[in-house]
Amino acid sequence: MAVARLYQITRTLLHYGLDDLIPDKKQPWYGKLARKSLFWLKNQHKDKPLGLRLRLALQTLGPVWIKFGQMLSTRRDLLPHDIALELAQLQDKVQPFCGKQAQQLIEQALHINDISELFSEFDQTPLASASIAQVHTARLHTETDSKEVVIKVIRPNIAQQIEADLALMARFASILVKIVSQSRRLRPIEVVKEYKKTLLDELDLLREGANALQLRRNFIDSDSLYIPKIYSDYSRKNVLVMERIYGIPVSDTDALLAQGTNMKLLAERGVEVFFTQVFRDSFFHADMHPGNIFVSPHTPHNPKYIGIDCGIVGTLNKEDKRYLAENFIAFFNRDYRQVAQLHVDSGWVPADTCVEEFEFAIRTVCEPIFNKPLAEISFGHVLVNLFNTARRFNMEVQPQLVLLQKTLLYVEGLGRQLYPQLDLWQTAKPFLEHWVKEQVGPWSVLKQVYANLPFWAEKMPELPDLLYQTLKQNNRKVTAPAPKSNTKQMLLGMLACSTTITSCLLYLANDAMAASLTMLVSIGLFIAAWRKTG
Numbered sequence: 001m002a003v004a005r006l007y008q009i010t011r012t013l014l015h016y017g018l019d020d021l022i023p024d025k026k027q028p029w030y031g032k033l034a035r036k037s038l039f040w041l042k043n044q045h046k047d048k049p050l051g052l053r054l055r056l057a058l059q060t061l062g063p064v065w066i067k068f069g070q071m072l073s074t075r076r077d078l079l080p081h082d083i084a085l086e087l088a089q090l091q092d093k094v095q096p097f098c099g100k101q102a103q104q105l106i107e108q109a110l111h112i113n114d115i116s117e118l119f120s121e122f123d124q125t126p127l128a129s130a131s132i133a134q135v136h137t138a139r140l141h142t143e144t145d146s147k148e149v150v151i152k153v154i155r156p157n158i159a160q161q162i163e164a165d166l167a168l169m170a171r172f173a174s175i176l177v178k179i180v181s182q183s184r185r186l187r188p189i190e191v192v193k194e195y196k197k198t199l200l201d202e203l204d205l206l207r208e209g210a211n212a213l214q215l216r217r218n219f220i221d222s223d224s225l226y227i228p229k230i231y232s233d234y235s236r237k238n239v240l241v242m243e244r245i246y247g248i249p250v251s252d253t254d255a256l257l258a259q260g261t262n263m264k265l266l267a268e269r270g271v272e273v274f275f276t277q278v279f280r281d282s283f284f285h286a287d288m289h290p291g292n293i294f295v296s297p298h299t300p301h302n303p304k305y306i307g308i309d310c311g312i313v314g315t316l317n318k319e320d321k322r323y324l325a326e327n328f329i330a331f332f333n334r335d336y337r338q339v340a341q342l343h344v345d346s347g348w349v350p351a352d353t354c355v356e357e358f359e360f361a362i363r364t365v366c367e368p369i370f371n372k373p374l375a376e377i378s379f380g381h382v383l384v385n386l387f388n389t390a391r392r393f394n395m396e397v398q399p400q401l402v403l404l405q406k407t408l409l410y411v412e413g414l415g416r417q418l419y420p421q422l423d424l425w426q427t428a429k430p431f432l433e434h435w436v437k438e439q440v441g442p443w444s445v446l447k448q449v450y451a452n453l454p455f456w457a458e459k460m461p462e463l464p465d466l467l468y469q470t471l472k473q474n475n476r477k478v479t480a481p482a483p484k485s486n487t488k489q490m491l492l493g494m495l496a497c498s499t500t501i502t503s504c505l506l507y508l509a510n511d512a513m514a515a516s517l518t519m520l521v522s523i524g525l526f527i528a529a530w531r532k533t534g
């Protein structure tokens with residue numbers, strides 16, 4: 001089976017002349033020999049450009065390879081521009097599987113004899129069918145209610161097919177690295193590994209459900225984004241039941257205009273929603289292609305997005321966020337020295353990187369971007385350029401940032417398609433500046449102290465004992481009269497302990513503000529006492 005599939009893949013790749021991806025000079029003699037010995041598998045599409053041939057070959061090979069091509073298309077850092085553009089056109093529209101079978105899969109997953117036990121209606125004709133899952137409409141009836149829902153079902157046996165193809169793909173990647181040492185720069189083994197993780201994650205609808213619940217909670221009071229309800233009680237690894245939404249596809253600009261949608265506001269809200277997800281929540285929908293975004297038909301003057309398919313999400317830690325925000329701000333202020341310094345400070349490029357050289361390289365790549373009016377500059381391309389430059393200075397690939405960059409490119413494309421004059425920088429700048437200020441201002445220190453108060457409240461009962469032990473030890477050590485600094489240290493320590501206790505009592509009495517301020521004083525006293533130790 002595996003051998004047959006291997007032959008099928010090799011035949012397809014050679015029929016589309018994809019051996020051309022490896023320049024003749026770089027092919028070792030045994031590679032050339034192997035190619036020649038498969039003389040009946042000729043390139044049958046010589047007239048077509050390489051990018052197109054690659055796209056057609058992936059399309060022929062099926063869903064796993066199509067999705068792989070789609071993922072590669074977002075890796076502008078790895079691929080030439082024309083090939084990336086070609087791969088971006090890959091569509092994974094595939095034949096639906098039988099609706100009766102979908103019904104059986106749902107019945108098995110939910111342990112029911114007949115779908116009518118839970119759903120008063122179920123349409124066997126799918127609403128949509130993609131490579132991994134298929135979506136059916138239904139009506140969920142509970143004791144109190146009846147709700148229109150959609151049921152997403154994973155294709156039968158797809159997991160085995162995916163595993164088998166991924167294993168072959170990994171084998172191809174390791175052969176490629178062995179025979180063409182230059183291909184290491186493209187990191188094929190890591191790329192396939194990353195892809196495997198993404199794809200296997202997509203097979204687990206409980207994961208998708210949990211992501212949707214989290215996003216929904218984050219935006220529950222929002223005017224800008226709605227995430228449909230998930231019915232977790234009726235969801236399993238291969239079945240997801242969620243509220244059915246009726247929205248206008250975001251790509252249907254004519255329909256949006258016809259209902260009088262405020263396009264400027266809609267475009268700006270796209271940017272706002274993205275930055276809120278990234279900076280406020282550290283949790284962003286990372287599969288924002290137009291097929292997953294709709295616009296509510298109800299309030300065109302106060303337009304609201306509806307997001308579905310939360311299978312892929314990204315997260316960023318605090319340092320990444322701060323690094324990103326400060327980089328954007330420094331970049332738009334054309335402060336390349338600061339951009340370079342930030343890369344070093346964040347540890348993304350080695351500490352011994354020559355900042356001047358790095359600054360110069362960034363300037364060379366980024367300065368031409370400013371030939372355009374500020375409003376037309378793409379954040380996504382800024383990141384692509386920055387990462388490409390940083391990679392020359394040994395920056396490691398950061399998967400979470402690659403995901404972010406890809407999403408940013410989608411968000412920008414979408415925004416400009418809705419409202420071509422959209423000024424991304426003006427929309428995002430106040431948001432970023434406000435966020436950075438919040439992170440470093442006195443409020444942020446107070447917030448951090450507040451966050452640690454429960455810890456101190458828990459430790460409070462131990463403090464008098466600790467203080468007593470320290471004093472006793474000091475007394476034992478000191479045979480001669482205590483030097484002045486020791487006495488001062490003890491006094492400061494006692495004061496610090498009592499302010500900590502006061503702070504914890506205030507916290508327990510629900511006066512958070514006073515508790516935080518007192519804790520700040522006590523931290524100061526502890527530091528002062530500690531400095532006296534030396």
Ligand SMILES: Nc1ncnc2c1ncn2[C@@H]1O[C@H](COP(=O)(O)OP(=O)(O)OP(=O)(O)O)[C@@H](O)[C@H]1O
Binds near residue numbers: 092129243246
């Ligand atoms: N809650 C919903 N209400 C109405 N329609 C929905 C809902 N969820 C999904 N759909 C429809 O089903 C289609 C496919 O759904 P979804 O994107 O979740 O599946 P998918 O298998 O992950 O597809 P793809 O891989 O192409 O993104 C959507 O484009 C939309 O038309």
